[in-house]
Amino acid sequence: MSKAVAILDEAGDSALTFRALAARIGGGVGSIYWYVSSKDELLDKAADFVMDGVLADTREFSSDDPIDDLRHIAIALFETVVDRPWLGSYFMRNVATQPNSMRFYELVGQHVLRLGMPPTESFYAASAVVGFVIGTASDLGQEPPEELVTGQTTREEFFARTVAQWNELDPDEWPFLHTILDVFEGHDDTEQFKAGLDLILTGLRLQAESLGGS
Amino acid sequence: MSKAVAILDEAGDSALTFRALAARIGGGVGSIYWYVSSKDELLDKAADFVMDGVLADTREFSSDDPIDDLRHIAIALFETVVDRPWLGSYFMRNVATQPNSMRFYELVGQHVLRLGMPPTESFYAASAVVGFVIGTASDLGQEPPEELVTGQTTREEFFARTVAQWNELDPDEWPFLHTILDVFEGHDDTEQFKAGLDLILTGLRLQAESLGGS
């Protein structure tokens, strides 16, 4: 069942309708309600199904540097969410129906605990890392609007066009936009994410050094 | 027009339907399409309308510490988005229809520029701060599911119940969850956000010191 859901997710987010899912399984529309009580619960279970894979990929990460492990885990989560922006809205949304998401959060937390900080800071740190990954990934995962309809416009053309728009703006009024123009045009989403992640992790490392035990 | 939209947003996200909006304005369903070509565009404009207020509140922030200004701006954005989780999905989604969102991004960027880092790092930094705020706010802004239907369950009861659930779990298998149990029960969303934000900002300060000019 969750398998059929995961398959549909690959075909796009909005494509997941009860009728389409029923047709895919080869049954009636109403039969899905025997296994799931609403569409929200369907997506909850789909999210947890995906998180099972992430968990399998990240469970074994273990070096002697907790921050380094957190970095690898975060990147793995980012890569799965950036391809499934819907996951951002449902990840850990329901504690009861998402055991794998909870296990993942626990895994992140365990690495944080190795830093030896007090409970409050550990809670904040784990939440910040997970929150940044989910937030950034589901944001960057969104396709540029309207452009896919046109069909022909590629990602490069889209960026080129926005850059061209920005270029028209007054440099005195928009100094920042003009500064980043060139780097924005050729930027890579994953690199952008990693840079932000490293800001958090350096902040965390610093905090751990001043608060941590051992 | 955008005013009517903003009013409806206060009554909740899913309450914004073309029929409800038309009734609110006192017109026909179709008339809205004269001003807006789709629901996405309606929400784009609603988002930009809200951002106009944020911009007015944050434009004047200017101390001698750029990081401190970034912190104030970020908190202001967080507070508006946490009350309007839908904003997270539409903020800066369309460059053309969201001039205020662009101005806001530029404002953040200008403070980043004061750190004197190269363009790439400046771009990454501004994006990381904005991304963290939007991501965390739209996540924390979501109401706990199903509980509002029951009506009687307050936020405290909801947390108490999840904590009770976690308490049942094996401490050997869930060391992190058990460590944060107490602090989670009484935690404040805004404090949690600020702690994560400060991790990013300390990371940023450190980077600026090693890369920055002046």
Add this chain to the structure above:
DNA sequence: ACCTGAACACCGTTCAAGT
């Protein structure tokens, strides 16, 4: 130029009825 509202295609959800 701007508005109307019936009509259309498409949702999630329910439920009496089947096996």
Add this chain to the structure above:
DNA sequence: ACCTGAACACCGTTCAAGT
């Protein structure tokens, strides 16, 4: 216990028709 599919209420969107 598990499935079926018509029916219902409700969407966003279109469009001929009005002023």
